Amino acid sequence: RYPHYASQVAGPISKGEYKRGILICSTGIGMSIIANRYPGVRASLCTSTYMAKMTRAHNDSNILCLGGKITGVFEALDILEAWLQTEFEGGRHCISLNLIKEAEELMSNRERWLSQSPCHEVKGRD
Secondary structure, X not given: OHHHHHHHHHHHHHOOOOOOEEEEEOOOHHHHHHHOOOOOOOEEEOOOHHHHHHHXXXXXXXXEXXXXXXXXXXXXXXXXXXXXXXXXXXXXXXXXXXXXXXXXXXXXXXXXXXXXXXXXXXXXXX
């Protein structure tokens, strides 16, 4: 199933073992959802070369997600080429990346605290 495959790519990227990866499923949506659960992963579902260029230039995307039933083979190759050849611009875009990193750290600390707390309750349950 796609969560397993997404984890095999996102895990090593999150750990710094690889710089970039590519994930493909029917729509690309599920792959991007799973991959983006990993700290430091910025998976982007792209359906055009413009999206591929922008996500690399502005978001420093490190995983490209494609939908095999959405994007044709030749279009997918163009998207891949645009994504691979576009460099991160840095500058003002680093502000957003730093905010993403802060959010990841806050979520990680919250989850760690909840898992260690013997008294935490799940909201919405009696």
